[in-house]
Amino acid sequence: MVVTSVRILISALFFGHTATRVKxxxxxxxxxxGFAAIVAAAVVGALGVGLLPESAIPYLGLLPLLLGARAGWKAWREHGDSTEEDQLRDGGEGPGIVQVAAVTLANGGDNIGxxxxxxxxxGVTGMAVYVVVFLLGVALWCVAGRYFDTRPLIAKALSKWGHVLxxxxxxxxxxxxxxEGGVFGL
Known part of the structure; x- marks a missing residue:
């Protein structure tokens, strides 16, 4: 439940920076x-090739950590400059495909295990069923994220605080x- 809530929140935050249909x-x-990369790694692993060694999976946490630090630095540097926020909402770049894919991969990378x-x-048939169900789940996260972003109260809060959040x-x-991956030996 917590994982699904986090995925919906991330989708809503990303949608908060996508004012146009193209974005x-x-x-x-x-x-x-991002999710296709997770599923592909799991399928390859299940077929016996083992794409990622288990010890490498926790290091996928560096992706969202670095992206978050970058976003925080940018928000701090542009503090008080409303034109950047307005640009994101009204026609700025917003999150790119690769950025969203990297966050999705890092957030769900532990699922590979x-x-x-x-x-x-x-087996192959069961795997295909799982993949279809998982892909429908991604659609649900996106729909839920867009729904929460289009609620006036939530959209206003995301517009004001989304970059910080x-x-x-x-x-x-x-x-x-x-x-949780034990990178720090805790």
Whole structure:
């Protein structure tokens, strides 16, 4: 439940910076590309090739940590400059496909360790069913994120504080992945 809530929150934060349909489509493509990388690694792992060594998976936490630090630095540097925020909302660049895919991959990278054994036991048909269900889940996260971003009260809060919240959430996700993965020996 917490993982799903975090994924919906991340989608809503990304959608908060996508005022146009094209930018929203880029976000959805990025979410699918990131999740496709997770599923591909799990499928390859399940088929016995083992794309990523288990010890490398926790280091995927560096992706959201660095992206969050970058976003926080940018927000701090442009503090009080409302033109950047207005530009993001009204036609600025917003999050790119690669940025969204990287956050999705890092946020769900630990799932590779769970998906590999499930896929390995499920066989090819079962694996295909799982993949379809997971891809529908990504669509649900995107729809829920867009829904929450379009609620006036939430949209206003995201417009005002989204850049700060995005930094905090990304850094938190990165630190959590690194810590739970045992990178720090805790």
């Amino acid at each position: 929203a489509i880029r976000l959805v493509i990025g979410r699918y590309l 769970v998906y590999v054994p499930v896929f390995a036991v499920a 995005m930094s905090i959430v990304l850094i938190g996700i990165g630190a959590l992945i690194l810590t």
